[in-house]
Amino acid sequence: MKILFIEAAKQYLLGLPYGFEKTGCEVKILTDIKEEELENALKEFKPDLAVTAGWTKIHTKSKLQILCRLLKKYGVQHAYWATEDPRWREEWSLYYIESTCPDFIFTIDRESIPFYQELGHSAHYLPWACNPDFHKPGQRQDQYSCDIAVVATAGVLWNSYRKNSVQILLKPLIEKGYDVLIWGKRWDKLNLDIIGFEVPSKYLRQKLPYLDTNDVYTSAKIVLGFQNTMTELTSRSFEVLAARGFLLSPCTPAIQETFVPGEHLACSQSVGETVELVDYYLKHEKERKKIAVSGQKEVYNNHTYRHRAEEILKIVGKSSG
Missing domain, CATH: 3.40.50.2300 (Response regulator)
Structure with missing residues (x-):
C-alpha cells in the first residue's frame, strides 16, 4: 500500500x-x-x-x-x-x-x-x-544530569487535569528544594492564582529540541510525566519509557489500564506519595533501573x-x- x-x-x-x-x-x-x-x-x-x-x-x-x-x-x-x-x-x-x-x-x-x-x-x-529506531536510550550529558527532569510546556489556562498532574508531582518537589530541572516554554509565566505555587528561575531551562529529549530521559534519574486527562496518555508517557527513562506519573485510569505501576513505571496519587516515591527510588538505583528496563520492554512489545x-x-x- x-x-x-x-x-x-x-x-x-x-x-x-x-x-x-x-x-x-x-x-x-x-x-x-x-x-x-x-x-x-x-x-x-x-x-x-x-x-x-x-x-x-x-x-x-x-x-x-x-x-x-x-x-x-x-x-x-x-x-x-x-x-x-x-x-x-x-x-x-x-x-x-x-x-x-x-x-x-x-x-x-x-x-x-x-x-x-x-x-x-x-x-x-x-x-x-514509540519508534524504537529513535525513542531509545540517549547519551548521558552533564547539562541534563539531575535527580528529577521535566520536559513539558506549561499551561496557559490550566483548565485540564494537567494542572492536577503538576500539583501532585512537581509542586511538592519544588517546595522541598529537590534537584529538579525543567525544559519547556511558559514556566516563567505561571499564573500563581491558578497553579498555586511558584517555580524559581534556577529550575528553568530553555525549550528542548525534540531530537535531544532522549538525552534528558537518559541523564535524569526520574522523569515526571504529566497527564492532560484521566482517560488518555500523553506522547511522552511512551517516549520516556522507550528511552529507558524512569517515569513517575499521576495514577490515572489510563495509566493503570496500559501499564503496571511498580513494574513499568511509578505512579503517585498524592503530594505525600510523590515525595515518598521520589525518596525511595533515588535511594534504590538498582530497582529503579530494573523498572525502567521493564517499561522499555513493554512499550517495544506493545506500543x-x-x-x-x-x-x-x-x-x-x-x-x-
Whole structure:
C-alpha cells in the first residue's frame, strides 16, 4: 500500500511513517501543503491513503482547503489523527475535520469517539506510541544530569487535569528544594492564582529540541510525566519509557489500564506519595533501573508505531473490503 504522509513536526515524522514502512508500505512524506507539490505527489506517487495529524504550523485555512480539494479530485482516502483531543477537540480537531473532510478519524481520546460518530464520521481510537529506531536510550550529558527532569510546556489556562498532574508531582518537589530541572516554554509565566505555587528561575531551562529529549530521559534519574486527562496518555508517557527513562506519573485510569505501576513505571496519587516515591527510588538505583528496563520492554512489545500503523491499515482495509 502507498501512504502519503503530510506533516512538518519531527514528533510526527518520526512516528507513523516509520510504522507504515515497517508494515511493508511505501511511504512518501510531504512537510508542507503546497498546491503544486501536493498535486504532483498525487499524480506521480498515486497514494492509496493520505495520512495527516495534529495541529501544526502547516495547517492554515488556505492550506487545509487545498488539501481537501486535491484529495477529493484524485479520489485518495484520507485518515486524520486527532492528537489534540479532548482539550482542543471543538476548537481545533472539529475545525480541521470540517475543513478537510477525512474518510477516517483516529483520536488519542477514546471518549471522543462517540462525539465524532454522532456527527456521522468513521472514528477510531489510536493512542500515541514509540519508534524504537529513535525513542531509545540517549547519551548521558552533564547539562541534563539531575535527580528529577521535566520536559513539558506549561499551561496557559490550566483548565485540564494537567494542572492536577503538576500539583501532585512537581509542586511538592519544588517546595522541598529537590534537584529538579525543567525544559519547556511558559514556566516563567505561571499564573500563581491558578497553579498555586511558584517555580524559581534556577529550575528553568530553555525549550528542548525534540531530537535531544532522549538525552534528558537518559541523564535524569526520574522523569515526571504529566497527564492532560484521566482517560488518555500523553506522547511522552511512551517516549520516556522507550528511552529507558524512569517515569513517575499521576495514577490515572489510563495509566493503570496500559501499564503496571511498580513494574513499568511509578505512579503517585498524592503530594505525600510523590515525595515518598521520589525518596525511595533515588535511594534504590538498582530497582529503579530494573523498572525502567521493564517499561522499555513493554512499550517495544506493545506500543510502537508499527502497532498503530497496523491498526490504521486494518480499519482502512475493512472499509475498502
